[in-house]
Amino acid sequence: MEGNARSLKRIIDGVKPVDEQWVEKARERTAALLMPSRALGRLHEISERICGIRETLTPSVERKAVIVMAGDHGVVSEGVSAYPQEITGEMVRTFLLGGAGINVIARHVGAEVWVVDMGIIPLLDPLSLENGHRLIVRKIGRGTANFTTGPAMGSGEAEAAILAGFRFASTVLEGGIDILGTGDMGIGNTTASSAVGAVITGAKIHEMVGRGTGVDDEGLRRKQDAIRRGLEINRPDPSSAIDVLTKVGGYEIGGIAGAILAGAVHRRPVVIDGLISTAGALVAHLLCPRVVDYLFAGHRSEERGHGVMLSHLGLEPVLDLGMRLGEGTGAALAMGIIEATVRVFREVLTFEEAGVPGKSA
Amino acid sequence: MEGNARSLKRIIDGVKPVDEQWVEKARERTAALLMPSRALGRLHEISERICGIRETLTPSVERKAVIVMAGDHGVVSEGVSAYPQEITGEMVRTFLLGGAGINVIARHVGAEVWVVDMGIIPLLDPLSLENGHRLIVRKIGRGTANFTTGPAMGSGEAEAAILAGFRFASTVLEGGIDILGTGDMGIGNTTASSAVGAVITGAKIHEMVGRGTGVDDEGLRRKQDAIRRGLEINRPDPSSAIDVLTKVGGYEIGGIAGAILAGAVHRRPVVIDGLISTAGALVAHLLCPRVVDYLFAGHRSEERGHGVMLSHLGLEPVLDLGMRLGEGTGAALAMGIIEATVRVFREVLTFEEAGVPGKSA
Numbered sequence: 001m002e003g004n005a006r007s008l009k010r011i012i013d014g015v016k017p018v019d020e021q022w023v024e025k026a027r028e029r030t031a032a033l034l035m036p037s038r039a040l041g042r043l044h045e046i047s048e049r050i051c052g053i054r055e056t057l058t059p060s061v062e063r064k065a066v067i068v069m070a071g072d073h074g075v076v077s078e079g080v081s082a083y084p085q086e087i088t089g090e091m092v093r094t095f096l097l098g099g100a101g102i103n104v105i106a107r108h109v110g111a112e113v114w115v116v117d118m119g120i121i122p123l124l125d126p127l128s129l130e131n132g133h134r135l136i137v138r139k140i141g142r143g144t145a146n147f148t149t150g151p152a153m154g155s156g157e158a159e160a161a162i163l164a165g166f167r168f169a170s171t172v173l174e175g176g177i178d179i180l181g182t183g184d185m186g187i188g189n190t191t192a193s194s195a196v197g198a199v200i201t202g203a204k205i206h207e208m209v210g211r212g213t214g215v216d217d218e219g220l221r222r223k224q225d226a227i228r229r230g231l232e233i234n235r236p237d238p239s240s241a242i243d244v245l246t247k248v249g250g251y252e253i254g255g256i257a258g259a260i261l262a263g264a265v266h267r268r269p270v271v272i273d274g275l276i277s278t279a280g281a282l283v284a285h286l287l288c289p290r291v292v293d294y295l296f297a298g299h300r301s302e303e304r305g306h307g308v309m310l311s312h313l314g315l316e317p318v319l320d321l322g323m324r325l326g327e328g329t330g331a332a333l334a335m336g337i338i339e340a341t342v343r344v345f346r347e348v349l350t351f352e353e354a355g356v357p358g359k360s361a
Numbered sequence: 362m363e364g365n366a367r368s369l370k371r372i373i374d375g376v377k378p379v380d381e382q383w384v385e386k387a388r389e390r391t392a393a394l395l396m397p398s399r400a401l402g403r404l405h406e407i408s409e410r411i412c413g414i415r416e417t418l419t420p421s422v423e424r425k426a427v428i429v430m431a432g433d434h435g436v437v438s439e440g441v442s443a444y445p446q447e448i449t450g451e452m453v454r455t456f457l458l459g460g461a462g463i464n465v466i467a468r469h470v471g472a473e474v475w476v477v478d479m480g481i482i483p484l485l486d487p488l489s490l491e492n493g494h495r496l497i498v499r500k501i502g503r504g505t506a507n508f509t510t511g512p513a514m515g516s517g518e519a520e521a522a523i524l525a526g527f528r529f530a531s532t533v534l535e536g537g538i539d540i541l542g543t544g545d546m547g548i549g550n551t552t553a554s555s556a557v558g559a560v561i562t563g564a565k566i567h568e569m570v571g572r573g574t575g576v577d578d579e580g581l582r583r584k585q586d587a588i589r590r591g592l593e594i595n596r597p598d599p600s601s602a603i604d605v606l607t608k609v610g611g612y613e614i615g616g617i618a619g620a621i622l623a624g625a626v627h628r629r630p631v632v633i634d635g636l637i638s639t640a641g642a643l644v645a646h647l648l649c650p651r652v653v654d655y656l657f658a659g660h661r662s663e664e665r666g667h668g669v670m671l672s673h674l675g676l677e678p679v680l681d682l683g684m685r686l687g688e689g690t691g692a693a694l695a696m697g698i699i700e701a702t703v704r705v706f707r708e709v710l711t712f713e714e715a716g717v718p719g720k721s722a
Contacts, residue, residue: 034455035462036443036574040690041663041683082397083719090717094395099710101396107708108701213397302402319698320681322402329401336697337680340469347468349460356451358444 004159008287011166015264018052018293026051032350042316046296046338047345050269053294058346061269061339064111065172066181066328067259068095068102069165069280071119071252072143073188074152078226080191082214085143088187089122095185095327096131102183102327109336111181113328116168118161119143119251120186138164140251144192147230151247152192158245158254162283165258166265173266180263181298181335182256183328184276187213190303193279195227195248197305199236200282201312210275210304210324241286249283256280257287264294271338273331274301274324278309285313296338299323299330365520369648372527376625379413379654387412393711403677407657407699408706411630414655419707422630422700425472426533427542427689428620429456429463430526430641432480432613433504434549435513439587441552443575446504449548450483456546456688457492463544463688470697472542474689477529479522480504480612481547499525501612505553508591512608513553519606519615523644526619527626534627541624542659542696543617544689545637548574551664554640556588556609558666560597561643562673571636571665571685602647610644617641618648625655632699634692635662635685639670646674657699660684660691 026048031037038044050059070092076085094100095115098107106113117124119140126132140161144152153161169180186192190212198208209224227248234247245254256272257280263270264284272281272295284291297310299319310317318334351358387409392398399405411420431453437446455461456476459468467474478485480501487493501522505513514522530541547553551573559569570585588609595608606615617633618641624631625645633642633656645652658671660680671678679695712719 033462034452034460035686039574039684039686040462041685043682043684087717090715091395094710094715094717097710097715099395099708099715101394101401101705101709104705104708105701108697108704213400318682321404321679321698323400323404324402325396325400333698333701336469336701337682337694340466340694340697343469344462344465347460347465348462349455349458354451354455354458354460356448356455 004156004163007163008159011261011265012288015288015290017290019055020052022055023048023052025057029057033348034351034354034356040344043341047341050342053267053269059342061179061342063176063178064109064335065177066102066106066111066113066183066332067169067172068113068115068183068185068328069118069252069255070115070185071250072121073186073192073250074144074146075148075191075226076188077146078148078222079219080223080226081187081212082219083187085121085187088120088185089124091185092120092124096129096134100327101325101329102332105329105332109332111332111335114172116255118255136168138168144250147234147248148226151234152249153246155242155246158242158249161251161254162258165255166262169259169262170266173262173268179269179271179335180259181271181328181331182259182277182280183273183331184252184256184326186250186252189250189252189276191223191226192248192250192253193276194305195230196244196253196279196282197309198227199238199244200286201308203308207308208305241283245283253280253283257283260284260291261288264291269296270294271296271298271331271334273298273328274326275303275306276326278306281313282309298334365517365524368524369520372622372626373649376649376651378651380416381413383416384409384413386418390418394709395712395715395717401705404702408702411703414628414630420703422540422703424537424539425470425696426538427463427467427472427474427544427693428530428533429474429476429544429546429689430479430613430616431476431546432611433482434547434553434611435505435507436509436552436587437549438507439509439583440580441584441587442548442573443580444548446482446548449481449546450485452546453481453485457490457495461688462686462690463693466690466693470693472693472696475533477616479616497529499529505611508595508609509587512595513610514607516603516607519603519610522612522615523619526616527623530620530623531627534623534629540630540632540696541620542632542689542692543620543638543641544634544692545613545617545687547611547613550611550613550637552584552587553609553611553614554637555666556591557605557614557640557643558670559588560599560605561647562669564669568669569666602644606644614641614644618644621645621652622649625652630657631655632657632659632692632695634659634689635687636664636667637687639667642674643670659695
């Protein structure tokens with residue numbers, strides 16, 4: 001076994017299941033809170049699962065970080081995106097300047113934003129950029145290859161992408177972050193993510209492919225056709241996460257899978273965003289099914305296929321607002337809701353503390 | 362025309378429609394933002410409508426208040442609630458102490474909480490209570506009458522309740538509040554709200570009535586039966602908001618209707634909560650259909666009937682999390698999302714500002 005594969009196996013072995021006894025204790029506290037039984041619906045399940053993840057009845061999700069993984073995609077040359085490939089690098093610069101959607105929402109919920117160059121085409125030098133310390137260069141390659149003519153990357157690159165994501169996210173978590181959000185940037189990455197989703201969930205291509213950043217009918221047909229050809233020529237093995245990532249994935253999708261594994265190993269909740277983050281989650285889940293215990297779906301994307309992916313993972317999204325921006329915006333927005341429910345769990349008085357009698361006999 | 366009725370008419374005449382030209386200008390700015398066209402889905406509609414309401418392209422919803430209207434209900438003697446009536450007053454005390462769900466969520470989103478005694482049974486003296494300045498006593502009566510044996514209140518009381526809610530909310534708004542949330546407390550008030558909802562929307566009683574704070578099957582039958590008898594004996598006129606509120610409403614429902622009118626008159630967004638707030642919105646809407654331009658549905662309650670009410674008003678909820686606590690919790694939680702989208706609208710760079718080219722030709 002190669003070194004990277006061995007490291008990955010060690011990581012996977014390090015993911016422990018969430019302790020149901022803590023979830024049960026949390027449910028008991030919820031039942032004592034000054035409100036009708038489970039009156040906050042799904043919010044209670046969120047706070048209780050976080051108690052299980054953190055093994056405490058006083059969890060905190062105050063210190064938040066969103067990691068935006070960026071990568072370019074060779075499949076763009078098939079005309080699958082409404083935007084030119086240069087936008088990927090331009091958006092990375094904008095993230096550092098604090099002017100994009102994810103920056104604003106992260107500021108609003110109190111999350112820091114890190115940008116990881118997992119494999120964009122331009123060579124950005126953090127030292128020469130404003131707020132360059134927020135850009136982490138872990139370039140696996142300068143964009144993937146066009147998967148309609150062969151694999152998107154080498155299998156060694158796929159493993160390296162996951163490990164790079166794992167290691168950077170681990171550093172962030174070890175710095176004291178309570179909750180991690182995943183985000184993405186990469187022109188063409190809804191095509192790669194839909195391909196990953198179709199292979200892993202077994203769904204039909206037309207069920208998985210949407211308009212991404214907004215292609216027209218002709219662009220949508222080109223996307224579906226590119227994925228069909230990519231799957232035919234590459235025949236990815238749906239039981240192998242590395243093979244799927246290698247054949248039709250993306251560097252940032254691998255990085256997100258690694259960040260999710262880091263959350264699980266470090267026992268921290270991870271909030272995933274839309275289609276691309278969830279493709280990363282499918283890869284992480286295929287490597288290690290237990291990661292879902294640590295995952296929260298920030299929102300249901302407007303992008304077709306996202307709902308199929310979430311169902312495959314058994315995740316119910318926090319928000320459903322027709323968003324399809326990516327960048328981690330849905331994850332960051334949901335973090336505010338998740339923090340609210342954790343605070344309710346901790347700060348609402350119990351019937352006993354408030355001296356209020358309970359239900360009528 | 363009596364004085365109160367005349368005041369009410371003046372208020373209604375003071376509600377102006379939202380200026381669609383400002384909404385259109387806001388849509389133009391959204392289109393220039395550094396993201397694919399309308400990539401944040403329904404969030405854009407929220408920020409654009411707030412631009413219309415405030416007649417500006419730089420709106421703020423930073424200064425937030427939730428007004429919790431409290432009242433008691435005579436219909437509780439029909440066995441319609443899982444909790445004793447004393448809970449209403451106890452919860453009012455807890456709101457002042459800051460220990461209830463609404464307090465925690467309001468703290469989280471940065472909203473102040475005001476509690477209005479619209480007609481609870483106990484005589485609470487603000488001067489003798491901790492944080493008593495947060496309790497506003499506008500007691501219309503000491504609980505409504507049991508509507509299964511006659512009207513819940515006099516028609517003069519119904520008008521007085523709306524006016525009291527209008528006046529207090531106006532004071533809050535004139536104090537510099539940008540966005541108002543409505544909340545409620547009152548054992549028995551899901552029964553009154555379901556009755557109001559059935560009359561105004563024309564829905565069947567069984568479509569409107571849910572388990573409230575958690576009655577069992579027998580309690581649910583008692584609720585439905587109480588409403589059936591209440592509607593038979595009182596025959597509320599579905600075209601008259603005052604008649605509906607008088608016959609089967611509640612003091613806090615009237616107060617909420619008044620607060621909504623205040624938001625519309627003062628041209629501020631109002632975020633409504635669940636079943637009880639939306640019953641108040643139905644009353645306000647029947648008085649003045651234009652108020653819906655100013656309304657945002659914070660969430661879809663788990664309580665049966667709430668969805669019917671929202672459809673009647675043409676409102677799409679921000680959140681859908683199976684909540685059914687009331688107190689304004691769903692409204693407050695949604696305020697955080699609404700503030701995020703307003704900040705995105707203002708703070709995200711345009712393509713031009715970021716120097717990023719747009720879509721491919």
